[in-house]
Amino acid sequence: MTAYRYLLAAGMLGLAAPLAAQAPADPPRAQSDEVRAHVEFLADDLLEGRRSGTRGYDLAALYVASRYRAMGLEPGAPDGRWFQDVPFVRAAPGETVLTGYRGDEPVALGPDRAALRPSPAGEAIALDAPLVLAGRGISEPLLGVDDYAGLDVAGKIVVVLPGTVPGQAGDINAHVGSIKAEVAAAKGARGILYVLAAPAPRASRFLDYMRGNEVVDFIGPDGRPSGLPGALEFEGYVTLEAASALFGLDLAPVARAAAAGGEIAIPHAPEARLTVDHRSVHEHFTSPNVIARLPGSDPQLAGETVMMTAHLDHVGINPEARGEDKIFNGALDNAAGIATMLEAARLFTLGEAAPRRSVTFIALAAEEMGLLGAGYYAAQPTVPLDDIAAVVNLDMPVPLYDFTDVVAFGAAYNSVAEKVADAGASLGISVSPDPMPEQNIFVRSDHYEFAKKGVPAILLFTGYANGGEDEWNAFFAERYHKPGDDLSQPLDWRALARYADLNYRIARTIADEPDAPRWYEGTYFGDRFDPGGERAARPAALDSAPASH
Ligand SMILES: [Zn+2]
Numbered sequence: 394m395t396a397y398r399y400l401l402a403a404g405m406l407g408l409a410a411p412l413a414a415q416a417p418a419d420p421p422r423a424q425s426d427e428v429r430a431h432v433e434f435l436a437d438d439l440l441e442g443r444r445s446g447t448r449g450y451d452l453a454a455l456y457v458a459s460r461y462r463a464m465g466l467e468p469g470a471p472d473g474r475w476f477q478d479v480p481f482v483r484a485a486p487g488e489t490v491l492t493g494y495r496g497d498e499p500v501a502l503g504p505d506r507a508a509l510r511p512s513p514a515g516e517a518i519a520l521d522a523p524l525v526l527a528g529r530g531i532s533e534p535l536l537g538v539d540d541y542a543g544l545d546v547a548g549k550i551v552v553v554l555p556g557t558v559p560g561q562a563g564d565i566n567a568h569v570g571s572i573k574a575e576v577a578a579a580k581g582a583r584g585i586l587y588v589l590a591a592p593a594p595r596a597s598r599f600l601d602y603m604r605g606n607e608v609v610d611f612i613g614p615d616g617r618p619s620g621l622p623g624a625l626e627f628e629g630y631v632t633l634e635a636a637s638a639l640f641g642l643d644l645a646p647v648a649r650a651a652a653a654g655g656e657i658a659i660p661h662a663p664e665a666r667l668t669v670d671h672r673s674v675h676e677h678f679t680s681p682n683v684i685a686r687l688p689g690s691d692p693q694l695a696g697e698t699v700m701m702t703a704h705l706d707h708v709g710i711n712p713e714a715r716g717e718d719k720i721f722n723g724a725l726d727n728a729a730g731i732a733t734m735l736e737a738a739r740l741f742t743l744g745e746a747a748p749r750r751s752v753t754f755i756a757l758a759a760e761e762m763g764l765l766g767a768g769y770y771a772a773q774p775t776v777p778l779d780d781i782a783a784v785v786n787l788d789m790p791v792p793l794y795d796f797t798d799v800v801a802f803g804a805a806y807n808s809v810a811e812k813v814a815d816a817g818a819s820l821g822i823s824v825s826p827d828p829m830p831e832q833n834i835f836v837r838s839d840h841y842e843f844a845k846k847g848v849p850a851i852l853l854f855t856g857y858a859n860g861g862e863d864e865w866n867a868f869f870a871e872r873y874h875k876p877g878d879d880l881s882q883p884l885d886w887r888a889l890a891r892y893a894d895l896n897y898r899i900a901r902t903i904a905d906e907p908d909a910p911r912w913y914e915g916t917y918f919g920d921r922f923d924p925g926g927e928r929a930a931r932p933a934a935l936d937s938a939p940a941s942h
Contacts, residue, residue: 420901421743423736423893425886431460431732432889435705436724436880443723444709445609445680445759445766446481453705453731454683457756460735461685464742469684469753469775476681479758479769480612484511486605487672491629493524493639494666500638502631502667505597507586508604509629511673513618518626518672522583523549524665526640529556529651530573530585535920536561540657547581548624550667552636554588554647559654565917567833568841578623584669586631590648596632603630609762611769619768627671639665680706682766683756684775687741689904691749697780698751699904700848701737701896702767702839703730703787704760708874718876725868725878729889730787731756736890737897748904750782757839760788767839771846782909783809784850785900786840791855792889793864793882798823798856799895802834806918807849808929809903809910816898820891825856829865847923849910853899855892 434440434456441449458475461468470477489509493500512518528540530553538558553573557566577585589596610618621627637644640662651657683705689695707723714721722728738754741747753776758766771778799822804810814824827834835841840850855861872878903910912919914928 420894420898421740423740423890423897425890427736427739428729428732428889428893429884429886431735432724432728432884433880435728435731436722438720438722440722442709442721443705443707445706445762446483446678447709449709450680450706450758454681454756457683457705457731457735461683461738461754464739466685466687466738466742466754469686469755470682471775475683475685477684477770477775478679478681479766481609481678481680481759481765482513482612482618483607483609483676483678484513484673485607485676486511487516487674489604489672490670492668493635495639495641496663500635502635504600504604505593505632506635507629507631508600509627509669509671510603511606511608512621512627512671513608513610513675514621514626516673516675519670520583520626521668522666524586524639524667525549525551526659526662527551527553527577528657528659529554530576531556531558531569532576532580533558533569535917536565536569541576541580546577549582550584550586551577551580551582552586552588552631552639553577554644554651554657555590556648556651556657557654561917563830563833564835567836568918571836574620574625574628575622578621578625581624583624584627584629585625586629586636588636588644588648589630589632590652593632600630609759609765611759611765613769613772619765619772620763627669641665680758680766682758682770685738685754687738687747687752689749689751690747694749695751697782697909698753698776699748699782699900700753700755700784700843701734701787701900702755702757702784703727703734704758704766704839705731705756706759706761706766708761714876716876718879720879721874721876722879724880724882724884725791726789726873727760727787729790729792732889733787733790733893733896736893737900740893740897741901744901748901750904752900752904760839764839764842767842771842778846778848781843781848783903784840784843784848785809785896785903786838786850786852787896788838788852789854790889790892791861791864791868792885792892793868794860795885795888796855796859796861796892797821798825798858798861800825800827800854800856801851802827802854803840803844803849803851806835806916807851807910807912809849809851809899811932812899812902812910813851813853816895816902819898820895822891822895823858825858828857828862844918845922847926849912853896855888
């Protein structure tokens with residue numbers, strides 16, 4: 394070969410290389426037998442419903458770690474392990490005596506008027522503290538609301554009315570409603586009592602339930618149960634009637650105004666206080682998040698990670714369940730999500746090249762107990778939160794029909810959803826708007842715990858098209874969180890494999906693209922959880938969606 398010919402050949406190669414890079418090989422495809430194998434193992438009766446803290450869950454965790462190993466992934470938990478052991482405390486009910494006072498006058502607070510939830514903060518809680526009425530208990534400067542303005546609640550017990558912020562989307566109000574204890578704690582309160590506006594028979598059933606059911610929480614890095622931060626020692630409930638008696642006011646009109654989202658004027662209340670003698674029985678246990686890592690290939694981007702998460706737990710066995718079947722197998726919720734994650738992980742290992750960013754896979758504990766495994770991970774992450782490019786969460790796909798569309802919860806808030814549209818188009822799957830906004834799904838699964846730390850996150854559901862609506866309605870009505878969510882359902886394994894293909898392509902795109910997803914500008918969740926962070930422009934198509942404030 395002459396030098397000339399050599400140069401020509403090299404030039405041709407130089408042309409050929411970028412062309413090849415622009416036309417990558419078809420992505421590997423998910424296999425229905427793979428996802429089927431995972432679901433059939435995890436949803437078997439032998440796993441006993443995979444409740445966190447039980448042997449059934451531990452077997453499921455071992456299975457996931459074993460699959461990670463088989464795929465050649467690296468352990469992603471501390472100390473080179475697969476398991477991040479999450480410390481939990483379970484508070485079971487004990488005896489509680491509550492005595493209220495208006496001035497010096499005792500106010501009866503019998504079991505039909507007030508109840509405390511078993512407190513993970515201590516087995517014996519004794520205190521005597523003033524009560525302060527704090528409106529709806531909302532303090533959100535971004536929404537222009539501060540029910541705590543002018544109040545000093547440090548060392549006191551706050552009493553909060555039901556009520557939301559008028560004109561805001563359901564997701565936003567669900568978030569605001571879920572952090573009332575956190576807000577009270579940040580203001581220095583020692584306890585929080587939620588006022589029940591429900592009429593008598595319903596209120597008293599609710600009080601019995603809250604008093605009589607155990608509370609599970611994880612222990613945070615500060616040694617405190619996560620749900621009772623700061624100096625907060627308990628959460629409880631009081632009827633509207635009892636709260637009115639304590640404050641010597643008729644609170645009914647105020648509660649009505651709060652519920653209607655109107656102006657609330659809290660009248661000056663005479664001094665009220667509460668003595669609390671609260672017992673509960675504590676038990677400590679651990680249950681693991683199961684974590685694997687696939688290192689990225691690009692020296693510039695490998696320090697960042699894309700996360701795929703799915704909760705591994707379900708609700709276990711309930712001997713009191715109606716009918717003969719007492720095992721809550723959670724085939725869709727969430728053996729199907731774990732199967733999707735494992736299959737996506739396998740596809741990542743099959744590609745010709747490793748992804749540019751690293752990818753972390755987490756099978757999360759205790760989602761059903763209140764997103765606790767995710768909350769623990771977000772509080773003690775194995776990679777810095779700033780380095781997480783995005784979270785793709787997999788929870789409860791419904792592969793009971795040949796789905797043709799998906800819903801991306803979080804699509805209105807961050808740009809992860811734009812990858813869903815691209816990946817969906819490559820598989821003939823379209824993206825539909827949220828058909829169940831009243832369910833506030835965005836704040837009801839594990840990705841929310843990551844979103845709260847500023848990480849753009851989404852969850853995909855199979856959509857309502859092509860028979861989906863009927864399947865979803867029947868599932869929610871008949872099998873969701875019931876023993877019937879098991880392998881007797883007519884699972885469409887090819888549909889589940891397609892769902893795995895879709896989620897793999899979404900995560901793969903995020904892993905390979907130069908720019909990481911961002912929160913959209915002008916959205917509450919972005920401004921709230923990632924203040925000062927870089928923003929993506931909000932697509933005009935979303936302007937009709939109820940996401941902005
Ligand atoms: Zn569930």
